[in-house]
Amino acid sequence: MSKVKPLILITNDDGVSAPGLRALIDVMAEIGEIIVVAPDKPQSAMGHAITTNNTLYLNKLSKENDVITEYSCSGTPVDCVKLAVNEILKRKPDLCVSGVNHGSNSSINVIYSGTMSAAVEAGIEGIPAIGFSLLDFDWNADFETMKPFIRKITVETLENKLPQGVVLNVNFPKLTKENIKGIKICRQAKAMWVEKFDKRQTPQGRDYYWLAGEFVNQDKGEDTDEWALANGYVSVVPVQFDLTAYHATPLLNTWKWNE
Amino acid sequence: MSKVKPLILITNDDGVSAPGLRALIDVMAEIGEIIVVAPDKPQSAMGHAITTNNTLYLNKLSKENDVITEYSCSGTPVDCVKLAVNEILKRKPDLCVSGVNHGSNSSINVIYSGTMSAAVEAGIEGIPAIGFSLLDFDWNADFETMKPFIRKITVETLENKLPQGVVLNVNFPKLTKENIKGIKICRQAKAMWVEKFDKRQTPQGRDYYWLAGEFVNQDKGEDTDEWALANGYVSVVPVQFDLTAYHATPLLNTWKWNE
Numbered sequence: 001m002s003k004v005k006p007l008i009l010i011t012n013d014d015g016v017s018a019p020g021l022r023a024l025i026d027v028m029a030e031i032g033e034i035i036v037v038a039p040d041k042p043q044s045a046m047g048h049a050i051t052t053n054n055t056l057y058l059n060k061l062s063k064e065n066d067v068i069t070e071y072s073c074s075g076t077p078v079d080c081v082k083l084a085v086n087e088i089l090k091r092k093p094d095l096c097v098s099g100v101n102h103g104s105n106s107s108i109n110v111i112y113s114g115t116m117s118a119a120v121e122a123g124i125e126g127i128p129a130i131g132f133s134l135l136d137f138d139w140n141a142d143f144e145t146m147k148p149f150i151r152k153i154t155v156e157t158l159e160n161k162l163p164q165g166v167v168l169n170v171n172f173p174k175l176t177k178e179n180i181k182g183i184k185i186c187r188q189a190k191a192m193w194v195e196k197f198d199k200r201q202t203p204q205g206r207d208y209y210w211l212a213g214e215f216v217n218q219d220k221g222e223d224t225d226e227w228a229l230a231n232g233y234v235s236v237v238p239v240q241f242d243l244t245a246y247h248a249t250p251l252l253n254t255w256k257w258n259e
Numbered sequence: 260m261s262k263v264k265p266l267i268l269i270t271n272d273d274g275v276s277a278p279g280l281r282a283l284i285d286v287m288a289e290i291g292e293i294i295v296v297a298p299d300k301p302q303s304a305m306g307h308a309i310t311t312n313n314t315l316y317l318n319k320l321s322k323e324n325d326v327i328t329e330y331s332c333s334g335t336p337v338d339c340v341k342l343a344v345n346e347i348l349k350r351k352p353d354l355c356v357s358g359v360n361h362g363s364n365s366s367i368n369v370i371y372s373g374t375m376s377a378a379v380e381a382g383i384e385g386i387p388a389i390g391f392s393l394l395d396f397d398w399n400a401d402f403e404t405m406k407p408f409i410r411k412i413t414v415e416t417l418e419n420k421l422p423q424g425v426v427l428n429v430n431f432p433k434l435t436k437e438n439i440k441g442i443k444i445c446r447q448a449k450a451m452w453v454e455k456f457d458k459r460q461t462p463q464g465r466d467y468y469w470l471a472g473e474f475v476n477q478d479k480g481e482d483t484d485e486w487a488l489a490n491g492y493v494s495v496v497p498v499q500f501d502l503t504a505y506h507a508t509p510l511l512n513t514w515k516w517n518e
Contacts, residue, residue, distance in 0.1 A: 042312065044311060044312070045308060045309045045310075045311045045312075046306070046308045047305070047306035047307030047308040047309070047337070047376065048306030048307060048370050048371055049304060049305045049306040049308040049371075050304045050306070050371055050470060051304075051470055052303060052304045052470055053301065053303070053304075055467040055468065055469065056456075056467060056468040056469070056470065057465070057466075057467050057468075058466070058468070078306070078371075079470065082454050082456075082470065083456065083468065085454070086454045086455070086456055087456055087458070087468065108383060108500070110502055111307050111379070111383075111500055111502070112307055112308075112309055112337075117306065120370070124367060124370075124451050125451065152516070153516070156514050156515065156516060160514050162507075163504070163506070163507050163510060165449075165504070166504045166507045182516070182517040183516040183517055184516075185508055185511045185512050185516075187501075187503040187505065187508070188501050188502055188503045190424075190501070192383050192384065195341050195344070195345045196345070197315075197341075197342065197345055197346055199346070206316070207316075207317070208314040208315060208316050209314065209315040209316075209317070209342065209346065210314065210315070211309060211310055211311055211315065211338065211341065236511070236516070237502075237503055238503065238504035238507035238508060238511055239502045239503070239504060240502055240503070240504035240507075241367070241370055241502075242446075242447050242449070243369055243370070243447055243496075243498045243499060243500075243502070244446040244447045244496055244497065244498065244499075245422070245424070245425045245497035245498060245499035246446065246497075247422070248421075248422050248425045248497035248499075249444055249446070249497060251422060252444045252495070252497055253444050255415050255419050256415065257411065257412070257415060257441070257442035257443075257444075257495070258441040258442055
């Protein structure tokens with residue numbers, strides 16, 4: 001790392017008051033100069049949503065002489081990154097970290113995740129980025145155990161250089177320190193949610209639904225994030241936002257599109 | 260195609276009353292048995308958001324003897340697909356089509372797009388899927404020109420077989436029929452939005468922002484969707500939802516994660 005402290009943008013999707021965000025702030029405050037811009041309310045499962053049909057508000061939460069500058073934002077995690085980069089930060093940050101999410105963002109969850117979408121948005125804007133998530137939905141989950149791992153992953157990412165167009169999706173198993181075997185580079189497991197909507201009735205007799213479901217991992221590979229997490233590792237998946245399925249192009253070119 | 264009419268699920272992100280959806284219904288009604296489940300209000304730029312912290316409502320819009328069964332849904336485009344598959348359809352559909360979006364979903368727009376997220380959600384659930392978009396934001400855009408192309412692309416997709424884990428992102432240039440050169444398989448152009456937030460004040464003097472920006476294509480390749488659209492082609496990009504950046508794995512494995 002250079003002697004100038006790196007500028008680190010911190011965001012999340014559970015909102016500015018989430019304990020997971022506070023844990024991330026603790027670690028980053030030892031590494032760099034930090035700015036927090038996080039949603040003013042929970043924004044889980046917002047995917048890569050942006051606010052185009054509504055106004056956006058920023059609230060400065062920190063005072064003039066506070067060490068850490070903090071803002072809350074009325075928008076989505078992706079809005080937070082866009083506003084931070086364009087309206088708050090004087091220069092492009094050296095790193096954007098998102099999380100620590102209360103709950104898993106492994107496997108297909110990466111695509112629904114506000115935490116990871118914030119990291120991906122930073123990546124699109126050319127900022128090295130990492131999303132951190134813990135496999136524990138509890139608001140009072142234990143984030144202490146993972147702090148040394150967060151520090152290690154952050155320092156490695158700052159010292160080395162993430163390839164252009166790649167951000168990291170880091171998930172932590174819900175384990176004590178002694179039971180974590182290490183950090184493992186993985187691929188995204190092929191898995192999905194099998195929905196079981198919970199159908200109910202309003203007091204007025206109108207049907208409504210709650211989205212509920214069961215996570216089903218169809219992937220038996222031992223190189224996946226699901227395998228790593230189930231076997232005591234911290235999983236790190238390199239994530240890209242060029243969604244082109246290059247392997248499908250030769251086949252598609254044999255179809256009779258223009259006849 | 261088999262003699263049994265294919266079952267086609269239709270959705271979008273501009274809402275159930277959008278002319279683009281009506282154009283898609285017109286074409287699909289000639290090809291298959293169709294069910295429409297679309298948002299009850301515009302849901303543009305919702306990305307892959309799902310509704311986990313709120314209730315979901317379905318409204319059946321069609322009557323008992325109507326040829327086309329139509330529902331509106333209070334949720335996001337992804338919620339529409341999940342509810343359709345799990346609560347409305349008797350069997351897994353043979354195809355899901357989303358759109359026609361009023362506005363481009365080429366290049367990086369795929370990641371913000373509710374239209375494409377609905378198609379991707381269908382893909383995750385194992386349903387062949389296509390998202391259609393027109394490079395014209397006008398509510399009264401001309402969707403007639405593209406109908407033969409939509410038909411051709413849909414029939415090709417039904418007759419051939421999309422590889423598992425791949426959905427199609429189709430964009431139409433804003434051109435008359437004579438000026439469209441054909442259909443072209445492309446890759447996603449490397450491009451981004453450069454934000455220019457429009458900062459205003461409420462009547463009470465509080466600052467707020469509108470997200471605004473300029474689309475910047477940094478990609479000079481002639482195999483991209485942006486190139487194809489600028490040169491008079493309908494662009495078709497195969498899109499995947501395994502986001503793993505496999506090319507980055509060897510490099511990341513040289514980092515000192517566990518020292």
